[in-house]
Amino acid sequence: MTQKTNALNKKDTSWSGRFNEPVAELVKKYTASVGFDYRLAKYDIQGSIAHAQMLGAQKIISAEDVKLIEQGLNEILQEIETGQFEWLLDLEDVHLNIEKRLTDKIGDAGKRLHTGRSRNDQVATDVRLWLREVNTQVIGALKQLQSSLLALAENHFDTVMPGFTHLQVAQPVTFGHHLMAYIEMLKRDVSRFQDCHKRINRLPLGAAALAGTSYPIDREMVANNLGFDGVCENSLDAVSDRDFAIEFTFASSLVMMHLSRLSEELILWSSPRFAFVDIADRFCTGSSIMPQKKNPDVPELVRGKTGRVYGHLMALLTLMKGQPLAYNKDNQEDKEPLFDTADTLLVTLQIYADMMRGITANKAKMRQAASEGFATATDLADYLVKKGMPFRDAHEAVALAVRYAVDQQVDLSDLPLEKLQEFAAEIGEDVYAVLTLEGSLNSRNHIGGTAPTQVKAAITRAKKAL
């Protein structure tokens, strides 16, 4: 009896009528999501207003109620945005906090808002509204990064550097060409988020708890009102689907992977052993013990945070794998990984765009590295092929020449003609044009090749596409 009265007196939740004792304090803390889902408030209110307007249009609630609800919710939004709103753990989540405040403000009209709706379709709608906006921001941030990379590539469309395979000097490329490889990755990233938008932008509302609702609702109206492309077509799927969140996190993981690779290169290149680039001081820190150091903290953190985003992808996939239809409380665990993915990605993209503007290339060092690693050996082999030698024989002849040059500690282009002719009689005076870095670059003159004219053309195409 006492317990019952307690529960009734408490009346702190919208479902407490059924319960004989209040929820344990620790359980309240464990199950509440308001500590993180308050971020959805704006979208919750947007969704509620659209829902109320539909209820009004369908004569499920009165026009007077709709007016009160709209006014009340707009006031609550103000309170939230100005930091006056008091979030209560007792009220579990963003939805119940806002609904309770609305009811305190406008009475019975507030209690009618939840007609034909459940928190299950409500939260799915909120997350989609929020993510739709974030997704657009991500696309914008990716384009910003592309444009700062393009500016750097443009400055260095003909700057020679060694291209690597196995991190061994392979063939000369231009720094611009190297940077343009990342433009390709980012272009694919943009298209992945654009594609993701299609599946985010569907309306779950109307699914109610899981089976739909017996009120004569108009889901299309709500979808139109909220800018969705259409409605989720199965109520069970509508409340339980989190594919769109996983897709977003996957697309984010790929972006982070791309940036982690570029970070790894910046870390190597900025090491004095390479000294290819200098990263502006504002992106680096010093060491508290070693005064000579300038550490590439930002690229290192990007590389580190990539693991964190992958973790969120794993968390979300694992979250979903064992769930029977339809909504389960497990789904509440979708938010923190998703929020953190978005936060991490957006700030990373922003800082990266700025950091690329602060990269200075050391052309002399890049050039020196390209000339030291026999980067034009393939060009010599190709030269011999053009003189009629089969490629495998040409490869062998050049390998022997390289071995000789290594022993002598000189470059191929330093060997006198007579010496080169010992390896292949076909070699003539014109070989030296082939052995130069510029000769090598210019000869790769086709779409996708590293010839500076091609790099310039690729930059122009990418700029136009932006």
Ligand code: ARG
């Ligand atoms: N806070 C919940 C979540 O984030 C809202 C939905 C709650 N639904 C329920 N039946 N308990 O998923």
